Amino acid sequence: MFSLQTIFGSGKQFYDLLDEAAVAAHDSTEALYEMLKSPENYHGLDAFKLARQRERTASDKINHALVDNFITPIEREDIESLGSALYKIPKQVERFADRFALAKHRLDGIDFAPRAAMLEQAAGVVVEMVKELRHMRLEPMSKLNERLRSIETEADRLILELHREIYSGRMDAADMFLLKEFFEILEKAIDRCREAGVVAYQIVLKNS
Template identity: 75%
Template sequence: MFSLQTIFGSGKQFYALLNEAADGAYDAAQALHQMMKATDRQPALDAFKLARQRERAVSDKIGKALVESFITPIEREDIESLGSALYKIPKQIEKFADRYSLATRHLESIDFAPRAAMLQQAAEVVRDMVRELPRLDIDRMTALNEKLRAIENEADRLMLELYRDIYSGRLDAQQMFLLKEFFEILEKAIDRCREAGVVVYQIVLKNS
């Protein structure tokens, strides 16, 4: 039996759950950056698996709350879209960490830290955007959206530098393959952040 508070409440629990999802995405990105900065780079995958489990649990809670709540603070489809977009960020990060753990000895000379730092920055902006969502402040959200776009543009520029390294002739075939694969996974993670940011920005545009 649903309580009146559940049925007719303000729906603040949705913002809390979305914040939790955004925090989980940021924590995963931060863990990856820390791992890439470590001198030994021995991958400890527990942090990524926990982040993914946390994100899955939040996703389930959002789905349950959508079923049980009569009123939502923003459209249900928007809540679902944002929850799904946030879920994909730690999923992509865990993909990098899992594969990296299998290829560590082949990647010792590759510095992933700068791009991992950009991923962390992107996830931080997404976290800020989700926290600002209840205010529906279009000016603030526009500034954050532009910041996220700038990070994405810089990531694209670094990808061009990567391809120059790949085709420089100084790498063997295996290194070329691994370098391309792992940097594309990182690029995809940044894209996932950008996608989540676009969802937030569109929600604010629609409701402001």
């Protein structure tokens, strides 16, 4: 007997579109790491704009596909939740990049690169988790989830160190406010990766 999924299609396009969204998010974090690794050699924000546009395009396609398709490979609410979580990653990254480009002359001596590296690693794990959705294997997804959790924990530790510097009393109020804003944006970007990973992990828990 043929299933409805066989008749109406396997829904592979949803996995492909989620892959596109995850890769675009990861690309934005790679661009940020490159920017913060060598800020004096980095000019322009085109890489961030392009990644964000690719994310928007993938998000729009996902929304249209949900309207046009009767059958989906996983619950519609899960597709929407994961698509929304992925969309927020490059949005947060671009926010940091825009502000950094304007304020980098005031940020001499502040090394954001190690934190950006953690963000890039987190986004890379999210790409793996989204790809793993096709297989619905709990053990590999659990390992990826633990990797993402470990990265988040280490990133939190690094950001806490930066907060200690902020409140050390060696900075004036304006610099404290500026750095606090940047640290919070970076922290939120890592949280967005974690949120996307949690959604992917929960999808596998429900369907494995």
